[in-house]
Amino acid sequence: MLTILCSPLTQAEQKPLNFIFILVDDWGWTDGGCFGSDIYETPNIDRLAREGMKFTSGYAACTVCSPTRAAAMTGKYPARLHLTDWIAGHRRPDAKLAIPDWTKYLGHGEITIAEALKPAGYVTAQIGKWHLGDDSKYWPSSQGFDEVYGGYGRGQPPSYFSPYRIPTLKDGPTGEYLTDREAEEAVGFIERNKDKPFFIYLPHYAVHTPIQSKKELTEKYEAKITADSVHRNARYAGMVHSVDDSTGRIMAKLRELKLDGRTVIILTGDNGGLNGVTRNLPLRAGKGSAYEGGVRVPLVIRLPGVIQAGSVSDEPVITPDFYPTILELAGVKGDAAHNSEVDGKSITAILKDPSARIERDGLFWHYPHYHPGGAAPHGAIRDRDWKLIEFYEDMHVELYNLKDDIGEQTELSATHPDKAKELLARLQSWRKVMDAQMPTPNPNYDPTPRESSGGEPKSKKTKFKLKHGDSLPRSEAPNVKGKPFTLEAVFFAEGDGVVVAQGGEGAGYTLYLKDGKLNFATKHDRKATHLIAGEKLPAGKVTAQVSLAKDGTIILSINGKETARGKAEGPLLMTPIDGLQVGSDPTSPVHDYESPFPLKGKVESVHLQLGE
Numbered sequence: 001m002l003t004i005l006c007s008p009l010t011q012a013e014q015k016p017l018n019f020i021f022i023l024v025d026d027w028g029w030t031d032g033g034c035f036g037s038d039i040y041e042t043p044n045i046d047r048l049a050r051e052g053m054k055f056t057s058g059y060a061a062c063t064v065c066s067p068t069r070a071a072a073m074t075g076k077y078p079a080r081l082h083l084t085d086w087i088a089g090h091r092r093p094d095a096k097l098a099i100p101d102w103t104k105y106l107g108h109g110e111i112t113i114a115e116a117l118k119p120a121g122y123v124t125a126q127i128g129k130w131h132l133g134d135d136s137k138y139w140p141s142s143q144g145f146d147e148v149y150g151g152y153g154r155g156q157p158p159s160y161f162s163p164y165r166i167p168t169l170k171d172g173p174t175g176e177y178l179t180d181r182e183a184e185e186a187v188g189f190i191e192r193n194k195d196k197p198f199f200i201y202l203p204h205y206a207v208h209t210p211i212q213s214k215k216e217l218t219e220k221y222e223a224k225i226t227a228d229s230v231h232r233n234a235r236y237a238g239m240v241h242s243v244d245d246s247t248g249r250i251m252a253k254l255r256e257l258k259l260d261g262r263t264v265i266i267l268t269g270d271n272g273g274l275n276g277v278t279r280n281l282p283l284r285a286g287k288g289s290a291y292e293g294g295v296r297v298p299l300v301i302r303l304p305g306v307i308q309a310g311s312v313s314d315e316p317v318i319t320p321d322f323y324p325t326i327l328e329l330a331g332v333k334g335d336a337a338h339n340s341e342v343d344g345k346s347i348t349a350i351l352k353d354p355s356a357r358i359e360r361d362g363l364f365w366h367y368p369h370y371h372p373g374g375a376a377p378h379g380a381i382r383d384r385d386w387k388l389i390e391f392y393e394d395m396h397v398e399l400y401n402l403k404d405d406i407g408e409q410t411e412l413s414a415t416h417p418d419k420a421k422e423l424l425a426r427l428q429s430w431r432k433v434m435d436a437q438m439p440t441p442n443p444n445y446d447p448t449p450r451e452s453s454g455g456e457p458k459s460k461k462t463k464f465k466l467k468h469g470d471s472l473p474r475s476e477a478p479n480v481k482g483k484p485f486t487l488e489a490v491f492f493a494e495g496d497g498v499v500v501a502q503g504g505e506g507a508g509y510t511l512y513l514k515d516g517k518l519n520f521a522t523k524h525d526r527k528a529t530h531l532i533a534g535e536k537l538p539a540g541k542v543t544a545q546v547s548l549a550k551d552g553t554i555i556l557s558i559n560g561k562e563t564a565r566g567k568a569e570g571p572l573l574m575t576p577i578d579g580l581q582v583g584s585d586p587t588s589p590v591h592d593y594e595s596p597f598p599l600k601g602k603v604e605s606v607h608l609q610l611g612e
Helices: 043-051 065-074 113-120 178-192 215-224 234-256 319-330 348-352 417-434
Strands: 018-024 053-055 123-127 147-149 198-203 263-269 299-302 311-313 363-367 378-383 386-391 396-401 463-466 485-493 497-503 508-514 517-524 527-532 541-548 553-558 561-567 580-582 601-610
Touching: 018 065, 018 234, 018 319, 043 234, 043 263, 043 299, 065 113, 065 319, 113 123, 113 198, 113 319, 123 178, 147 178, 178 198, 178 234, 215 234, 234 263, 263 319, 319 348, 363 417, 378 417, 386 417, 396 417, 463 580, 485 497, 485 508, 497 601, 508 541, 517 541, 517 553, 527 553, 527 561
Parallel strands: 018 198, 018 263, 053 311, 123 147, 123 198
Antiparallel strands: 053 299, 263 299, 363 378, 378 386, 386 396, 463 601, 485 541, 485 601, 497 508, 497 580, 508 517, 517 527, 541 553, 553 561
16 A cells, blocks of 8 residues: 555655654634735745645544544544543533533543554654643553653643643753744654654644743734734734744754655644634634634645645545544554544545545534533534534524535525435434433523523623632623623732633733732723732732723722722723633733733632623
8 A cells, every 4th residue: 555655756765654743732724824814924834735735624523622632643533432522621510501421531442543553663752732631641651652742631831931840841941932842852853763664743732822922923923913914913923933933843854864755744733723812714713613613724734756746625624534544654554443433534545636535424523512612512514515513502403505605604404404404314323323422401500691502792691700710701701892890809819810801812801910019901902901000919818899981981999999090992892702710811811911820829709790
């Protein structure tokens, strides 16, 4: 098989192929130059596409990270693995449905790509994010990887700048950037193993939160952003740029060692881009969602001599496909018992001919969970141009024709009932084959906070009582659009950090401590109004009050005494896309701090009252 696939190569080059599988975290479908971004610069990824094949219908196996990573390592759908949410997931005790008791690790009974390749003499490395089990016994060193740099249980780095505080990665010089370090470990591994067949799994921590980029790159993109820019987050742009730099360093090392002609590079994402940090237009929604913005991702594959340079495929492919594809290209059979349950299809035929089609029953998704971004339990099927989504809270379906309506704006189940019925039957049949875990009715359901499964603000509550660690998705957070509000927070501070925040860099508000002083900031269409108390906080329990009036007047008080007053343009112009968090701001910072900026101390209570 390998000789057939690689026949354009010379006899001397007909050695085992090397594989580098690069997975970018939270990377939106248009978050690259060759995928249409208006500001992100990715010359190395663009070159990869020019020298290889770009897929316009690449899909992640799940709308969140851990299930996609498990699917990549095993070739199986997350539903089959019962690993269907990010680890440790998001619990909503008062939601309409109770989520199933899903698996929170990749079990040792699964045969990873690394384990399948090792009998053929491959040396293996895992570099970056793992996020497939909190217990160290499930970390990559026990899953077939000879060398591990950065992989452990946590899903985001404490910091992108050294010291990293990652147990499987030695800290570098102070200020070293994590994405650069991942590239350094990759090129070092290639250099040490240039005479052996190798498999590198490089799941970058980037571009996941905390949104932190190198200063010079942030400044570069701040200068590029205009009022008309679709992508407008300079720090995120800098993170994408660093991923591109990393890709360039790896490609340069392969060329230097004359390995680029027989090294397969797969570059893709683990789920859609995070709304509020990036924008997935023209796709609908983002990470966590059933819609295209949650699961369609960039995908580029390069293999000279097999792939025609600059080719483009519109054929839908999905994460589990990489497992059988790599094994076929490597000429490795793998474990027969494991392979009998592999759900992915080899796409080698597409690599040789971009017009080729893969025969399958469709692409499937199963997410029996709630997501902080507002998404509710759902399943979906894509079959050619058609996509059907089933929402488990009320079992209603939505049908879209992606060829005509990539933004999923026109719902067609009423006008095409036969197609909806057919796809729903296939989706439900697939779930039975997978033995998919379903959510169940929640006996503790409280209908007050939530009225629908969508991600839009639906809460009609005007009073909110919260405590440290509470998290409300956009659909349950205060609907602050156009409304004045008052906020009271009682907390004990042992250092700086966020007390409460709702929103991100575009719109929102935040109460936080910095340098021992209390700050409050609002964002109106990216324009900040910032108040800061003149003196440091007193020791012990503190009660902070903030009011935002209809005319935009903001008053900040500490223990009943006014400490600062300012004037915004008025109430917020929109309800922020990001939800509300107490004790940190993990998604996108509202003001001048690096997410997640957790409070060193404890928030006893937060009371928020909306006005009219």
